[in-house]
Amino acid sequence: MNIQFRKIHLPPLPEVNADALTKLVENDRNISFKPPSLPAGVPKSQIVSRSNLDEIIQDIENSKTENITVLEWVHCLYNKDKWDAKNPGRSISTSKKIWKAAEQNTWLKQRLFWNLVLNYNGKQALASSLVENHSAFSPQNILDKEKLKIIQVLTTSEPVNGLVKLCLQEFLTPYKLFQKHQLPTKSLILEQALDDIVIVFSLIPTPNQKQVKWLLQCLEEIEDNTTN
Structure with a gap:
Protein backbone atom coordinates (compact mmCIF):
# COMPACT_ATOMS: atom_id res chain seq x y z
CA MET A 1 0.00 0.00 0.00
CA ASN A 2 1.48 3.33 -1.09
CA ILE A 3 0.98 6.31 1.23
CA GLN A 4 1.09 9.69 -0.42
CA PHE A 5 1.69 12.84 1.64
CA ARG A 6 0.13 16.07 0.64
CA LYS A 7 2.57 18.78 -0.36
CA ILE A 8 2.72 21.86 1.91
CA HIS A 9 2.90 25.19 0.13
CA LEU A 10 4.55 27.87 2.31
CA PRO A 11 3.85 31.56 1.61
CA PRO A 12 6.77 33.45 0.05
CA LEU A 13 9.11 35.27 2.46
CA PRO A 14 8.69 39.07 2.46
CA GLU A 15 11.35 41.00 0.62
CA VAL A 16 13.71 43.00 2.83
CA ASN A 17 13.99 46.64 1.92
CA ALA A 18 17.72 47.38 2.15
CA ASP A 19 17.17 51.14 2.06
CA ALA A 20 14.86 50.94 5.09
CA LEU A 21 17.42 48.91 7.09
CA THR A 22 20.20 51.34 6.23
CA LYS A 23 18.10 54.25 7.38
CA LEU A 24 17.26 52.47 10.66
CA VAL A 25 20.94 51.81 11.43
CA GLU A 26 21.85 55.43 10.67
CA ASN A 27 19.12 56.63 13.01
CA ASP A 28 20.37 54.31 15.80
CA ARG A 29 23.87 55.75 15.47
CA ASN A 30 22.53 59.17 16.25
CA ILE A 31 20.96 58.01 19.51
CA SER A 32 23.11 58.83 22.56
CA PHE A 33 22.80 56.34 25.44
CA LYS A 34 23.25 57.72 28.97
CA PRO A 35 23.54 55.80 32.26
CA PRO A 36 20.42 55.96 34.44
CA SER A 37 20.41 58.86 36.86
CA LEU A 38 20.45 58.25 40.63
CA PRO A 39 17.12 58.24 42.45
CA ALA A 40 16.16 61.49 44.14
CA GLY A 41 17.75 61.93 47.54
CA VAL A 42 20.59 59.43 47.03
CA PRO A 43 23.98 61.21 47.23
CA LYS A 44 26.81 60.09 44.99
CA SER A 45 28.96 59.44 48.07
CA GLN A 46 26.88 56.31 48.72
CA ILE A 47 27.74 54.91 45.31
CA VAL A 48 31.33 55.92 44.63
CA PRO A 139 26.65 53.73 74.72
CA GLN A 140 23.72 55.57 73.17
CA ASN A 141 20.89 53.33 74.40
CA ILE A 142 20.09 50.34 76.61
CA LEU A 143 21.09 47.79 73.95
CA ASP A 144 24.49 49.46 73.64
CA LYS A 145 24.97 49.18 77.42
CA GLU A 146 24.00 45.52 77.35
CA LYS A 147 26.44 44.84 74.50
CA LEU A 148 29.23 46.47 76.48
CA LYS A 149 28.36 44.25 79.45
CA ILE A 150 28.94 41.20 77.26
CA ILE A 151 32.23 42.63 75.98
CA GLN A 152 33.38 43.38 79.53
CA VAL A 153 32.63 39.80 80.55
CA LEU A 154 34.65 38.47 77.60
CA THR A 155 37.68 40.50 78.72
CA THR A 156 37.76 39.00 82.24
CA SER A 157 39.95 36.12 83.39
CA GLU A 158 36.87 33.82 83.58
CA PRO A 159 34.73 34.82 80.60
CA VAL A 160 32.74 31.57 80.44
CA ASN A 161 31.60 31.72 84.06
CA GLY A 162 30.82 35.42 83.72
CA LEU A 163 28.79 34.83 80.57
CA VAL A 164 26.68 32.15 82.27
CA LYS A 165 25.95 34.50 85.18
CA LEU A 166 24.98 37.24 82.72
CA CYS A 167 22.62 34.79 80.97
CA LEU A 168 21.08 33.97 84.33
CA GLN A 169 20.54 37.66 85.09
CA GLU A 170 18.79 38.12 81.74
CA PHE A 171 17.02 34.72 81.91
CA LEU A 172 18.30 33.98 78.40
CA THR A 173 20.25 31.05 77.02
CA PRO A 174 23.76 31.89 75.74
CA TYR A 175 22.60 31.55 72.13
CA LYS A 176 19.55 33.80 72.64
CA LEU A 177 21.63 36.37 74.51
CA PHE A 178 23.98 36.74 71.54
CA GLN A 179 21.09 36.58 69.08
CA LYS A 180 19.28 39.40 70.89
CA HIS A 181 22.34 41.65 70.57
CA GLN A 182 23.15 40.59 67.00
CA LEU A 183 26.46 39.01 67.94
CA PRO A 184 27.99 35.91 66.28
CA THR A 185 26.16 32.86 67.60
CA LYS A 186 28.63 30.35 66.17
CA SER A 187 31.16 30.90 68.93
CA LEU A 188 33.14 28.42 70.99
CA ILE A 189 32.44 30.40 74.14
CA LEU A 190 28.71 29.75 73.78
CA GLU A 191 29.33 26.00 73.75
CA GLN A 192 31.59 26.34 76.78
CA ALA A 193 28.96 28.43 78.57
CA LEU A 194 26.34 25.72 78.03
CA ASP A 195 28.69 23.21 79.64
CA ASP A 196 28.86 25.38 82.79
CA ILE A 197 25.12 26.03 83.07
CA VAL A 198 24.41 23.21 85.53
CA ILE A 199 27.44 24.12 87.68
CA VAL A 200 26.29 27.73 88.07
CA PHE A 201 22.68 26.70 88.67
CA SER A 202 23.72 24.22 91.40
CA LEU A 203 25.24 27.11 93.39
CA ILE A 204 21.84 28.83 93.74
CA PRO A 205 20.63 28.13 97.33
CA THR A 206 16.90 28.13 96.60
CA PRO A 207 16.10 28.42 92.87
CA ASN A 208 12.88 30.22 92.02
CA GLN A 209 10.48 29.39 89.20
CA LYS A 210 12.16 31.74 86.70
CA GLN A 211 15.57 30.26 87.38
CA VAL A 212 14.29 26.71 86.96
CA LYS A 213 12.60 27.67 83.68
CA TRP A 214 15.89 29.24 82.53
CA LEU A 215 17.75 26.00 83.32
CA LEU A 216 15.25 23.96 81.30
CA GLN A 217 15.63 26.31 78.32
CA CYS A 218 19.41 25.95 78.51
CA LEU A 219 19.14 22.17 78.66
CA GLU A 220 16.93 22.23 75.56
CA GLU A 221 19.58 24.32 73.82
CA ILE A 222 22.25 21.78 74.81
CA GLU A 223 20.11 19.00 73.34
CA ASP A 224 19.57 20.95 70.13
CA ASN A 225 23.32 21.49 69.75
CA THR A 226 23.97 17.80 70.31
CA THR A 227 21.46 16.63 67.69
CA ASN A 228 22.53 19.19 65.05
Whole structure:
Protein backbone atom coordinates (compact mmCIF):
# COMPACT_ATOMS: atom_id res chain seq x y z
CA MET A 1 0.00 0.00 0.00
CA ASN A 2 1.48 3.33 -1.09
CA ILE A 3 0.98 6.31 1.23
CA GLN A 4 1.09 9.69 -0.42
CA PHE A 5 1.69 12.84 1.64
CA ARG A 6 0.13 16.07 0.64
CA LYS A 7 2.57 18.78 -0.36
CA ILE A 8 2.72 21.86 1.91
CA HIS A 9 2.90 25.19 0.13
CA LEU A 10 4.55 27.87 2.31
CA PRO A 11 3.85 31.56 1.61
CA PRO A 12 6.77 33.45 0.05
CA LEU A 13 9.11 35.27 2.46
CA PRO A 14 8.69 39.07 2.46
CA GLU A 15 11.35 41.00 0.62
CA VAL A 16 13.71 43.00 2.83
CA ASN A 17 13.99 46.64 1.92
CA ALA A 18 17.72 47.38 2.15
CA ASP A 19 17.17 51.14 2.06
CA ALA A 20 14.86 50.94 5.09
CA LEU A 21 17.42 48.91 7.09
CA THR A 22 20.20 51.34 6.23
CA LYS A 23 18.10 54.25 7.38
CA LEU A 24 17.26 52.47 10.66
CA VAL A 25 20.94 51.81 11.43
CA GLU A 26 21.85 55.43 10.67
CA ASN A 27 19.12 56.63 13.01
CA ASP A 28 20.37 54.31 15.80
CA ARG A 29 23.87 55.75 15.47
CA ASN A 30 22.53 59.17 16.25
CA ILE A 31 20.96 58.01 19.51
CA SER A 32 23.11 58.83 22.56
CA PHE A 33 22.80 56.34 25.44
CA LYS A 34 23.25 57.72 28.97
CA PRO A 35 23.54 55.80 32.26
CA PRO A 36 20.42 55.96 34.44
CA SER A 37 20.41 58.86 36.86
CA LEU A 38 20.45 58.25 40.63
CA PRO A 39 17.12 58.24 42.45
CA ALA A 40 16.16 61.49 44.14
CA GLY A 41 17.75 61.93 47.54
CA VAL A 42 20.59 59.43 47.03
CA PRO A 43 23.98 61.21 47.23
CA LYS A 44 26.81 60.09 44.99
CA SER A 45 28.96 59.44 48.07
CA GLN A 46 26.88 56.31 48.72
CA ILE A 47 27.74 54.91 45.31
CA VAL A 48 31.33 55.92 44.63
CA SER A 49 33.96 54.30 46.88
CA ARG A 50 37.64 55.09 47.33
CA SER A 51 40.39 52.50 47.50
CA ASN A 52 42.92 54.95 48.95
CA LEU A 53 42.91 54.19 52.68
CA ASP A 54 44.89 57.34 53.51
CA GLU A 55 42.05 59.47 52.12
CA ILE A 56 39.48 57.55 54.18
CA ILE A 57 41.58 57.87 57.34
CA GLN A 58 41.95 61.58 56.69
CA ASP A 59 38.16 61.95 56.69
CA ILE A 60 38.06 60.03 59.98
CA GLU A 61 40.69 62.29 61.55
CA ASN A 62 38.84 65.39 60.35
CA SER A 63 35.50 64.06 61.70
CA LYS A 64 34.04 63.91 58.20
CA THR A 65 32.79 60.33 58.53
CA GLU A 66 29.53 61.22 56.76
CA ASN A 67 31.60 61.15 53.55
CA ILE A 68 32.59 57.50 54.07
CA THR A 69 30.54 54.82 52.31
CA VAL A 70 29.85 51.34 53.64
CA LEU A 71 32.33 49.84 51.17
CA GLU A 72 34.97 52.29 52.35
CA TRP A 73 34.32 51.34 55.97
CA VAL A 74 34.75 47.66 55.05
CA HIS A 75 38.03 48.52 53.32
CA CYS A 76 39.16 50.53 56.34
CA LEU A 77 38.34 47.91 58.98
CA TYR A 78 39.87 45.10 56.92
CA ASN A 79 43.15 46.94 56.37
CA LYS A 80 43.41 48.98 59.59
CA ASP A 81 46.05 46.66 61.10
CA LYS A 82 48.34 47.12 58.07
CA TRP A 83 47.78 50.87 58.10
CA ASP A 84 48.61 50.99 61.83
CA ALA A 85 51.92 49.25 61.18
CA LYS A 86 52.89 52.03 58.76
CA ASN A 87 51.45 54.80 60.95
CA PRO A 88 52.08 53.76 64.57
CA GLY A 89 51.83 57.32 65.88
CA ARG A 90 48.26 57.68 64.59
CA SER A 91 46.91 54.16 65.16
CA ILE A 92 45.34 54.76 68.58
CA SER A 93 43.83 58.18 67.86
CA THR A 94 42.23 57.00 64.59
CA SER A 95 40.83 53.87 66.23
CA LYS A 96 39.25 55.96 68.98
CA LYS A 97 37.70 58.22 66.34
CA ILE A 98 36.30 55.16 64.53
CA TRP A 99 34.61 54.02 67.73
CA LYS A 100 33.24 57.53 68.27
CA ALA A 101 31.90 57.54 64.71
CA ALA A 102 30.13 54.25 65.45
CA GLU A 103 27.97 55.97 68.07
CA GLN A 104 25.98 57.59 65.25
CA ASN A 105 26.45 54.89 62.60
CA THR A 106 24.35 51.77 63.21
CA TRP A 107 26.03 49.65 60.53
CA LEU A 108 29.55 50.52 61.73
CA LYS A 109 28.63 49.89 65.35
CA GLN A 110 27.20 46.48 64.54
CA ARG A 111 30.24 45.49 62.45
CA LEU A 112 32.71 46.62 65.13
CA PHE A 113 31.00 44.73 67.95
CA TRP A 114 30.55 41.64 65.79
CA ASN A 115 34.25 41.55 64.91
CA LEU A 116 35.23 42.39 68.47
CA VAL A 117 33.45 39.27 69.76
CA LEU A 118 35.15 37.20 67.04
CA ASN A 119 38.50 38.52 68.25
CA TYR A 120 37.77 37.40 71.80
CA ASN A 121 36.95 33.98 70.36
CA GLY A 122 40.40 33.62 68.84
CA LYS A 123 39.77 34.98 65.33
CA GLN A 124 41.77 37.95 64.05
CA ALA A 125 38.80 39.95 62.77
CA LEU A 126 39.68 43.43 64.02
CA ALA A 127 42.85 45.52 64.27
CA SER A 128 44.45 45.32 67.69
CA SER A 129 44.20 49.12 68.07
CA LEU A 130 40.42 48.87 67.64
CA VAL A 131 40.19 45.99 70.11
CA GLU A 132 42.24 47.78 72.75
CA ASN A 133 40.40 51.09 72.42
CA HIS A 134 36.76 50.00 72.29
CA SER A 135 36.23 51.86 75.59
CA ALA A 136 36.21 55.07 73.51
CA PHE A 137 32.67 54.08 72.50
CA SER A 138 29.93 55.68 74.61
CA PRO A 139 26.65 53.73 74.72
CA GLN A 140 23.72 55.57 73.17
CA ASN A 141 20.89 53.33 74.40
CA ILE A 142 20.09 50.34 76.61
CA LEU A 143 21.09 47.79 73.95
CA ASP A 144 24.49 49.46 73.64
CA LYS A 145 24.97 49.18 77.42
CA GLU A 146 24.00 45.52 77.35
CA LYS A 147 26.44 44.84 74.50
CA LEU A 148 29.23 46.47 76.48
CA LYS A 149 28.36 44.25 79.45
CA ILE A 150 28.94 41.20 77.26
CA ILE A 151 32.23 42.63 75.98
CA GLN A 152 33.38 43.38 79.53
CA VAL A 153 32.63 39.80 80.55
CA LEU A 154 34.65 38.47 77.60
CA THR A 155 37.68 40.50 78.72
CA THR A 156 37.76 39.00 82.24
CA SER A 157 39.95 36.12 83.39
CA GLU A 158 36.87 33.82 83.58
CA PRO A 159 34.73 34.82 80.60
CA VAL A 160 32.74 31.57 80.44
CA ASN A 161 31.60 31.72 84.06
CA GLY A 162 30.82 35.42 83.72
CA LEU A 163 28.79 34.83 80.57
CA VAL A 164 26.68 32.15 82.27
CA LYS A 165 25.95 34.50 85.18
CA LEU A 166 24.98 37.24 82.72
CA CYS A 167 22.62 34.79 80.97
CA LEU A 168 21.08 33.97 84.33
CA GLN A 169 20.54 37.66 85.09
CA GLU A 170 18.79 38.12 81.74
CA PHE A 171 17.02 34.72 81.91
CA LEU A 172 18.30 33.98 78.40
CA THR A 173 20.25 31.05 77.02
CA PRO A 174 23.76 31.89 75.74
CA TYR A 175 22.60 31.55 72.13
CA LYS A 176 19.55 33.80 72.64
CA LEU A 177 21.63 36.37 74.51
CA PHE A 178 23.98 36.74 71.54
CA GLN A 179 21.09 36.58 69.08
CA LYS A 180 19.28 39.40 70.89
CA HIS A 181 22.34 41.65 70.57
CA GLN A 182 23.15 40.59 67.00
CA LEU A 183 26.46 39.01 67.94
CA PRO A 184 27.99 35.91 66.28
CA THR A 185 26.16 32.86 67.60
CA LYS A 186 28.63 30.35 66.17
CA SER A 187 31.16 30.90 68.93
CA LEU A 188 33.14 28.42 70.99
CA ILE A 189 32.44 30.40 74.14
CA LEU A 190 28.71 29.75 73.78
CA GLU A 191 29.33 26.00 73.75
CA GLN A 192 31.59 26.34 76.78
CA ALA A 193 28.96 28.43 78.57
CA LEU A 194 26.34 25.72 78.03
CA ASP A 195 28.69 23.21 79.64
CA ASP A 196 28.86 25.38 82.79
CA ILE A 197 25.12 26.03 83.07
CA VAL A 198 24.41 23.21 85.53
CA ILE A 199 27.44 24.12 87.68
CA VAL A 200 26.29 27.73 88.07
CA PHE A 201 22.68 26.70 88.67
CA SER A 202 23.72 24.22 91.40
CA LEU A 203 25.24 27.11 93.39
CA ILE A 204 21.84 28.83 93.74
CA PRO A 205 20.63 28.13 97.33
CA THR A 206 16.90 28.13 96.60
CA PRO A 207 16.10 28.42 92.87
CA ASN A 208 12.88 30.22 92.02
CA GLN A 209 10.48 29.39 89.20
CA LYS A 210 12.16 31.74 86.70
CA GLN A 211 15.57 30.26 87.38
CA VAL A 212 14.29 26.71 86.96
CA LYS A 213 12.60 27.67 83.68
CA TRP A 214 15.89 29.24 82.53
CA LEU A 215 17.75 26.00 83.32
CA LEU A 216 15.25 23.96 81.30
CA GLN A 217 15.63 26.31 78.32
CA CYS A 218 19.41 25.95 78.51
CA LEU A 219 19.14 22.17 78.66
CA GLU A 220 16.93 22.23 75.56
CA GLU A 221 19.58 24.32 73.82
CA ILE A 222 22.25 21.78 74.81
CA GLU A 223 20.11 19.00 73.34
CA ASP A 224 19.57 20.95 70.13
CA ASN A 225 23.32 21.49 69.75
CA THR A 226 23.97 17.80 70.31
CA THR A 227 21.46 16.63 67.69
CA ASN A 228 22.53 19.19 65.05
